[in-house]
Amino acid sequence: MSIERPVPVPRTAVPLGITDPVEEARAELKAALAAIEVKANVPRRVSEAVDVRVAEAREAARRNPGAAAAVVAGVAAAVGLTVWALVRAYAR
Numbered sequence: 001m002s003i004e005r006p007v008p009v010p011r012t013a014v015p016l017g018i019t020d021p022v023e024e025a026r027a028e029l030k031a032a033l034a035a036i037e038v039k040a041n042v043p044r045r046v047s048e049a050v051d052v053r054v055a056e057a058r059e060a061a062r063r064n065p066g067a068a069a070a071v072v073a074g075v076a077a078a079v080g081l082t083v084w085a086l087v088r089a090y091a092r
Helices: 023-038 043-062 065-091
Strands: none
Touching: 043 065
């Protein structure tokens, strides 16, 4: 005997099989508001993108630690030069 489990419906989708027009309108409104929230929540989208990039960088660093060390040293040198140039320009 197999038990059928309901398929999960994404927050931004309207479930199938709603026959009552009022319930269908509510489900459509709920899905539309969820879609707007997902689309408009820029900080969350940026956070997710940063998390993906960090994971990719960690994986690249694990595969090639020498290149990762060179990138870190290059970034540190660039930041140091930038700070030095700004302080020098301010001091003059």
